[in-house]
Amino acid sequence: MSKGLSPEFLRELKSKIDLVELIGSYVPVDKKGGNYWARCPFHHEKTPSFSINAAEQFYHCFGCGVSGDAITFVREIESVDFMDAVKILCEQAHMQLPEMNFETEKTVEQKKKRDEMLKIMRSAARFYLKNLNSGRADAHVQYILDRKLSASTIRKFGLGASLNFGDLPEYLLDSGFSRENILDSGAVIESEKKHRLVDAQGGRLIFPIINAMDDVIAFGGRVLEKTDFAKYKNTRETALFDKSKNLYNINLLKKEKKATGIRDIIMVEGYMDTISLYQAGFTNVVASMGTSLTKDQARLCKRYTDNVYICYDGDGAGQKGAVRGLEIMRDEQVNVRVVPLPEGLDPDDVIKKYGNEGYQKCLDRAMPLIDFKLSLLSGQYDVNKTEEKRAYIAAALKVIAEAESASVKEDLLKIVRDKTGTTYEALKRDLENAPAQPRSETRIERKLDDGSDRVVKACRFILASVLFHAKYAKNFDISSVSFDNIVHNRIADYIKNQQNKGETVRASALFEIFDENTPELSEILDLSMGDNLEGDGAAKYFEDSLKILERDQIERDLKELSAVCDAETDIARKKEYTRQILQLTIKLKNF
Numbered sequence: 327m328s329k330g331l332s333p334e335f336l337r338e339l340k341s342k343i344d345l346v347e348l349i350g351s352y353v354p355v356d357k358k359g360g361n362y363w364a365r366c367p368f369h370h371e372k373t374p375s376f377s378i379n380a381a382e383q384f385y386h387c388f389g390c391g392v393s394g395d396a397i398t399f400v401r402e403i404e405s406v407d408f409m410d411a412v413k414i415l416c417e418q419a420h421m422q423l424p425e426m427n428f429e430t431e432k433t434v435e436q437k438k439k440r441d442e443m444l445k446i447m448r449s450a451a452r453f454y455l456k457n458l459n460s461g462r463a464d465a466h467v468q469y470i471l472d473r474k475l476s477a478s479t480i481r482k483f484g485l486g487a488s489l490n491f492g493d494l495p496e497y498l499l500d501s502g503f504s505r506e507n508i509l510d511s512g513a514v515i516e517s518e519k520k521h522r523l524v525d526a527q528g529g530r531l532i533f534p535i536i537n538a539m540d541d542v543i544a545f546g547g548r549v550l551e552k553t554d555f556a557k558y559k560n561t562r563e564t565a566l567f568d569k570s571k572n573l574y575n576i577n578l579l580k581k582e583k584k585a586t587g588i589r590d591i592i593m594v595e596g597y598m599d600t601i602s603l604y605q606a607g608f609t610n611v612v613a614s615m616g617t618s619l620t621k622d623q624a625r626l627c628k629r630y631t632d633n634v635y636i637c638y639d640g641d642g643a644g645q646k647g648a649v650r651g652l653e654i655m656r657d658e659q660v661n662v663r664v665v666p667l668p669e670g671l672d673p674d675d676v677i678k679k680y681g682n683e684g685y686q687k688c689l690d691r692a693m694p695l696i697d698f699k700l701s702l703l704s705g706q707y708d709v710n711k712t713e714e715k716r717a718y719i720a721a722a723l724k725v726i727a728e729a730e731s732a733s734v735k736e737d738l739l740k741i742v743r744d745k746t747g748t749t750y751e752a753l754k755r756d757l758e759n760a761p762a763q764p765r766s767e768t769r770i771e772r773k774l775d776d777g778s779d780r781v782v783k784a785c786r787f788i789l790a791s792v793l794f795h796a797k798y799a800k801n802f803d804i805s806s807v808s809f810d811n812i813v814h815n816r817i818a819d820y821i822k823n824q825q826n827k828g829e830t831v832r833a834s835a836l837f838e839i840f841d842e843n844t845p846e847l848s849e850i851l852d853l854s855m856g857d858n859l860e861g862d863g864a865a866k867y868f869e870d871s872l873k874i875l876e877r878d879q880i881e882r883d884l885k886e887l888s889a890v891c892d893a894e895t896d897i898a899r900k901k902e903y904t905r906q907i908l909q910l911t912i913k914l915k916n917f
Contacts, residue, residue, distance in 0.1 A: 331412065331424070332424075333838065335424060336397070336412075336838065338421070339396075339397075339412065339415055339416065339419055339421055340383060340395055340396050340397070340415075340834070341383075342419040342421065343383075343396045343415055343418065343419055345378060345380065345383045345384070345385065345395070345396050345399070346362050346378050346380050348396055348399065348400075348418075349362075349364060349367075349378055349385060349399060350364075352367055352403055352584070353365060353367045353376075355378065356374070361377050361378065361379060361380070362377070362378040362380060363375075363376065363377055363378070364376045364378070366387045366389055366390060366392070367403060367587075368387065368390060368392050368402060368403075369387070369389060369390040369392075371389050375387055375388040375389035376388075376389070379833075379854070382794075382832065382833045382834050383395060383396070383834045384833060384834045384836075384837060384851075385399060386848070386851045386852070386854070388852060391845060391848035392848075393837075393847065393848060393851050394837050395834050395837040395838075396415060397411050397412060397415065397837070398411075398837050400414050400415060402629070403584070404538075404580070404584075405538055405580055405583070405626075405629040405630055406538060406539065410539060436565075439507065439510070439565075440565060440566065442503070442504075442507050443507055443510060443511040443564070443565065443566055444541050444542070444543075444566065445503070446498060446503050446507060446508055446511040446513060447511055447513060447541070447542040447543060447544070447545075447566065448541075448542050449497075449498060449501055449503075450494060450498065450511075450513045450542075450545070451484055451486060451532075451534045451542045451545075453486075453493075453494060453497050453498075454486025454487055454488060454494075454532040454534075454545075455484060455485075455486045456486075457486060457487040457488065457489050457493075458480075458485060458486050458487040458532075460487075460489075462489060463487035463489060465550045465551070466487040466531050466550060467487075469531055469548075469550055470485065470531070473598065473602070473674075474678075475601065475605065476605060479601060479604070479605045482578065482604075483533065483534070483575075483601055483604075484534045484536070484542075485531065485532060485533060485534075486531075486532035486534070487531060487532060488525050488527045488528055488529055488530050488532055488547065489529070490525070490528060490529060491524040491525045491528035491529070492524065492525070493525070494513065494514060494525040495508065495514045495523035495524060495525060498513070498514065499523075505523070508523065509523070510564060510565065511564060511566065512526065512544060512561040512562050512563075512564040512566070512567060513525075513526060513527075513545065513561065514526060515562075526545075526547075526559075526561060526562070527545050527547035527559065527561075529549070529550070530547030530548055530549055530550070530559065531547065531548045531550060532545050532546075532547055533545065533546040533547070533548070533574070533597040535560070535561070535567065535572065535574055535615075536576075536577040537572060537576060537577065538576050538577060538580050539577075540577050541566075543561075543564075543566040543567045543572065544560060544561035544564070544566065544567035544569075544572075545560070545561050546558060546559070546560050546561075546574070546597050546615070547559050547560075548597070548598075558596065558597070560615060569615055569616070570620040570622055570623065571620070571622040571623070571626070572615075572623075572626075573612040573613065573614065573615075573623055573626055573627070574596075574597060574600055574612060574613035574614075574615055575600050575604065575611060575612045575613060576612055576626065578604070578609070579591065579609075579610065579611075579612055579630060580630070582609055582610060583630055588610045588630060588631055589610075589631065589633060590610060590631055590633035590634060590635060591610050591611070591612060591627055591630060591631055591633070591634045591635070592608055592610055592611040592612075592634075592635045592637055592665070592689075593611075593612060593613070593614055593619070593627070593634055593635065593636045593637065593651065594611060594612075594613050594614075594637050594638065594672075594673050595613060595614060595615070595616060595638050595639060595672070596613055596615065596616075596672075597613060597615075598674045599611075599613060599637075599672055599673040599674050600612065600613040602673065602674040602677045602678075603673055603674075603677065603685070606677050606681075606682045606685065607682060608682075608685070612627070614651070618650070619636075619650060619651035619654050619655075620654070621654055621657075621658065624654050624655050624657075624658040624660060625658055627655070627660060628658055628659075628660055632659070632660055632661050633660070633661045633662075634655055634660050634661070634662045634663075635662070635663055635664075635665050635689060635692050636651045636652060636655070636662060636663070636664050636665065637664075637665035637667065637673055637688070637689075638651070638667075639667065639670075639671070639672040639673075649664075649695070649698065649699060649702070652664055652695040652698065653695065656695060662695070663692035663693055663694055664692060664693055664694075664695070664698040665688050665689055665691070665692045666688065666691055666692075666693065666698070666701065667688055673685065676688060696725060696726075696728055696729055696734065696738070697738070699725045699728075700722060700725050700726070700738055700741060700742075703718060703721050703722055703725065704718075704745065706718075706721075707721075709745060709746050715746055718742075718745075718746065719742060719746060719748060719753070719756070722738075722742045723742075723753070723756055723757050723760055724760075725738075726738045726739060726742070726757060727757065727760060735757065739753045739754060739757065780874055781874060781875065781878045782811065783871075784870075784871035784872075784874040784875055785807075785809055785811060785814045785871075785875065786814075786846075786849055786850050786853060787853060787867060787868065787871045788802075788804075788807060788868065788871050788872065788875070789814060789817050789818065789821075789850055790850050790851075790853035790854060790858075790859060791859055791864070791868050792804055792821055792831060793817070793821070793831060793833045793836075793850070793854075794833060794853075794854050794859055795831070796859040796860070796864065796865075796868070797865075798864070798865035798868050799868060803825070804818050804821045804822050804825065805818075805822050805825075807872070807875055808875075808879065811846060813840075813846040813847055814846070816839055816840070817836065817839075817847075817850070820835060820836070820839055833851075833854065880910055880913055883910055884907065884910045884911065887903060887906055887907050887910065888907060890903060891903035891904060891907060
């Protein structure tokens with residue numbers, strides 16, 4: 327998790343950051359009692375349930391369960407990775423980010439090269455922009471005028487023009503960049519004629535692809551006249567750019583989230599779809615840069631919101647891409663719906679033809695995956711023909727079988743009934759008699775029984791009492807208790823290590839141990855607020871919790887010993903096991 331940074335450096339960095347002030351720069355914070363409270367920036371709420379523990383320097387939301395320290399907060403609110411969060415905090419704390427402490431000479435060299443490549447891409451973007459305004463880019467300007475893009479939109483997206491294949495390489499070389507780095511950046515390629523550098527986007531309208539950190543990492547280019555070449559072309563994959571891990575317009579989406587917050591994201595295919603929707607006021611839009619949505623892109627969306635609309639073109643490829651995208655998003659636990667578009671139209675076309683209101687109506691008709699799958703079948707069969715009607719019913723029943731609830735199945739069966747004229751009862755019988763379809767495995771939370779739940783709660787209370795320095799747990803030796811839960815074990819190991827070294831136990835250190843917020847950690851942090859850990863009642867519950875764990879251990883030992891005894895054939899050993907079982911049974915009765 328520390329990416330090679332020393333614990334001492336991270337500790338010093340966080341000690342120089344006022345967490346209340348940091349969080350207060352994003353959301354209003356009020357002090358109530360001994361803690362600070364805010365409306366959670368990670369989920370929508372009317373009553374503040376986001377608490378900031380200024381002494382321990384961590385936050386915890388009692389509504390959605392998120393928690394963390396300064397680094398975690400910046401990671402989540404800025405939608406950046408660990409190292410970028412550290413860089414942001416270093417700038418605020420006026421600390422120098424160490425290099426040789428965590429980077430080998432090789433990685434330092436790689437970082438230096440990456441920085442140089444970013445400079446090349448930034449210079450290329452400025453070069454293209456200058457071309458667009460040079461008076462020599464008539465075809466590019468005409469295309470923009472035809473698309474009715476405003477000057478503000480052009481500036482916002484940094485559109486530019488490549489006038490030919492030779493000017494950009496010459497400009498970059500004259501700017502002092504090395505041939506090797508220019509090639510590696512992807513802005514320039516080597517022609518078949520050896521040693522000749524050419525603009526990878528020669529002659530095209532340029533769409534800079536900018537990441538969440540406002541770095542230009544690639545370009546998209548569109549041809550302006552009929553040609554055998556692809557209409558759109560992206561920079562090849564480089565050390566800066568992997569299309570499968572990036573989204574077009576993620577930079578402006580991040581600014582939108584920080585300025586006003588976002589409830590959902592609209593996912594489209596291409597550059598012009600994005601720009602057209604943005605200009606029309608749908609500023610929560612990003613593009614997957616093609617119909618092949620990836621898991622990495624789904625996870626990138628999830629950093630910003632759990633609600634995504636997929637709005638691919640209204641043709642066959644777009645619709646199939648939407649289905650794939652829905653399934654990928656669903657697997658990443660994102661609430662996702664498909665936006666149906668008129669046949670053959672893309673989002674840009676809808677805006678042009680029907681305006682903002684027309685597109686909003688499309689959004690209002692967005693539907694879940696299973697409904698969309700069923701709607702796609704409608705156009706594939708002519709139900710006026712007997713054979714095709716039967717084929718449609720068979721295909722529709724396979725889709726409906728995927729539904730997890732009887733009520734959804736009922737709704738969908740009624741759609742098929744109305745379309746085919748087949749009775750609801752007949753369709754239902756066919757559905758019930760159909761062979762079971764293989765289903766993808768889903769994660770099911772195991773519900774603890776009452777006995778286990780008491781044990782889990784006892785473990786949580788003991789750990790929270792020690793973590794937050796309750797008086798009755800002041801000299802408690804955590805090694806005297808055994809824990810089965812992996813989260814409990816890791817917390818206990820940290821406490822034990824601190825106790826052995828004679829150092830202070832800090833709850834905020836947990837966020838250096840756990841990479842992600844976990845429900846179990848959240849449950850323990852919940853106990854830190856209010857008077858849960860204070861007073862005679864808490865002291866008694868602490869003692870009771872220890873007894874619960876001791877009793878649980880005896881019961882487990884009894885079960886294990888009984889199984890061994892039952893399997894033993896040697897008489898002498900069997901007698902010894904029986905004696906031990908009797909002792910444990912008597913001990914259990916004394917509780």
